[in-house]
Amino acid sequence: MRSIYFLYIFLIYFCFGFFILEARELSIKQIEERKKADVERLKEREKRGNKKFSKEITLATKLIFLSMERKTPPVLSNLDPILDDEGFYGVKLAIEDNLTTGRFVGHDYKAEFHRVLLNENLKSEFQKLLNQGNKFFIVDLNEKELKTLFETFNSEEIIIFNVRSKADSLRNENCKKNLLHVPPSYSMLSDALTQYLVKKKWNKWFLVTGPDENDRKYADALKKSAKKFNIKIKKEKVWDFSADLRRTAGKEVPIFTKGEKYDVLVVADEKGEFGEYLTYRTWDPRPIVGTQGLTPKSWHRTHEQWGATQMQNRFRRESGRWMTEVDYHAWTAVRSIGEAITRTSSNDVKDVRKYLLGEKFGLGAYKGVKVSFRSWNGQMRQPILLASPRSMVSVSPQEGYIHPDSELDTLGKDQPESTCKF
């Protein structure tokens, strides 16, 4: 009888224990209760007052984001939306990031967005902004437009961050002391791609260039990289059919690529007018690299290493779309200014510039290693992503390319080759 009694106790103990262990999954009712509790908590916190740690503002910095209205290009792909807000969310997010740091050290940041309309004059609009005493500019302009800016002035009292143009000339013969470049130059991109192709021993190229000026610049950079890394360009062709290829590519491309011996088809087609239609249609089965297929990029939606997932998530939550390269450049530019101001406690253009081009500057920009600026031409040194449409293939510089200072300087023109003179 007694033993049954103990067994009974044991069973109760066991069942009770079991109950504690298993009955924790929340019911809908419980979830609702928690939501209510969340609201209550929020009210409580408001009652307690603003608990945010903040210091008195001692340094306030205003940045200008300058862009141009552009004519809508013809729709070449049904997949990618045409964006007219590139850069905007990059700046917005970076300002928020700067403010978070700023809150703790008493620094304030604000950005003004200026879009020059089609019927307005870039030069005079820019002059207006200068007259207002603005010092820090993030500019989403192409090479030609950037050059117009410098026709008006060349003051060292301001600092301009290029977030769009990849033109090599701006980093060399046309460089300016107060102009910093976040986007990798064409030659950095082509070196990054070439290093990988060398590693794969895909040494024989068939180069196809589009009709645009930028395509030619991209192709020029590719040719220089080929020379630098001892690649043979077996054939070079210009694609100058302006027809929409969506229905006819199957007939055109095989003939276009017939009769050559090569390892990879390298394409320079920045707008994507024909590059996408080369894949799977070449006479011989060959991979496509360059502006399509495997492409060198500063940012890509498949990038998820080194905290990039967090950046992609934050960006998508803010904007409702994927981050583009221009967005990434804009974010990096604004964060660079923030980092320089945080570390130097000064927003004087000369101090900021000196710090940015100095050895101490290094920014975490989701690339695995710090990014910094080349002191001889204001170009941001950075790893380059080699992405295919749905996966990250590799990141350059490739292993084995060594450099006395930074392996990142194996990409693009190094100091001895640079023709930039400030």
Place this chain on the structure above:
Amino acid sequence: MKRFIFCLLFIFAAKTSFANLAYITNEKDNTVSVIDIKKNKVIKTVEVGQRPRGIIMSKDGKLVLICASDDDRVEVREAKTLKLKYYLPSGPDPELFILSPDDETLYIANEDDAMVTVVDMNDKMIIDDIPVGVEPEGMGLTNDGKVLVNTSETTNMAHFIDTSTLDILENVLVDARPRVAMFTPNDKEVWVSAEIGGTVKVINPSTKEVTHTIGFEIPGVNEESIQPVGVRHTNDGKYTFVALGPANRIAVIDQKSKELIKYLLVGQRVWQLAFTPDQKTLLTTNGVSNDVSIIDVEKLKVKKSVKVGRFPWGVVISPES
């Protein structure tokens, strides 16, 4: 009466039957690998929530807590069986966390949300969230649990938080991308590793001043791949171990003089570290080579490596030995 004794024995046995187990979160596999440290073998792999990263245990060793980052919650599992007991609310994207010394309060770094979420372990409710810098990650706590240090990866700061008021006391600028904050056993220093900066800063918690900056140089390894993350101090005050990420090495540092003693070559991209309770063995998670290195702390030698799941991230070892 005999049955009564039998019952007692049964309960007793159930409570003490595990020892020397290491739990490793595999970020890309959504699993936890369990290693028997005596046998140097994976004895079990258990499926858990999405993108498991931070992992800790309650002081009594009964509970394993896992940050399921992509599920936006913390899983609480029974250490012995790894059976899910319940979820804790965590705020979005929990990455690393720490329990108060009395196991009553859980402090969680929400990487996507610039917050430290504070959770009551008894009520299983969020008590508060503290706004900190962008991408908070590292969490360090004093022995008495009174001061919490959180690091924010994009803001590049160590935030000192008073746990009684949940207010920020001070913010200390450190180098780029601070990942881990760890108090020394005597609470007189807090060491903060900076992944991109490539340094470890030693901060005096009472003055909030940086007293030392430790840099690393490894012949044949380029400077950019030296990326300090995990930090662990021995309780005797002798050594500090720092995991150097893609440099594939652990730096052994003299805790007092801050001088480098030696580098230990481990697997690829080493991030987090954990001691066995006797501190004779140290485990490292090597994300890219998908293994765990086992280090003999007395001899300062790597003994063995054990294959686990894809992208091992966090590691915790049961307190009993």
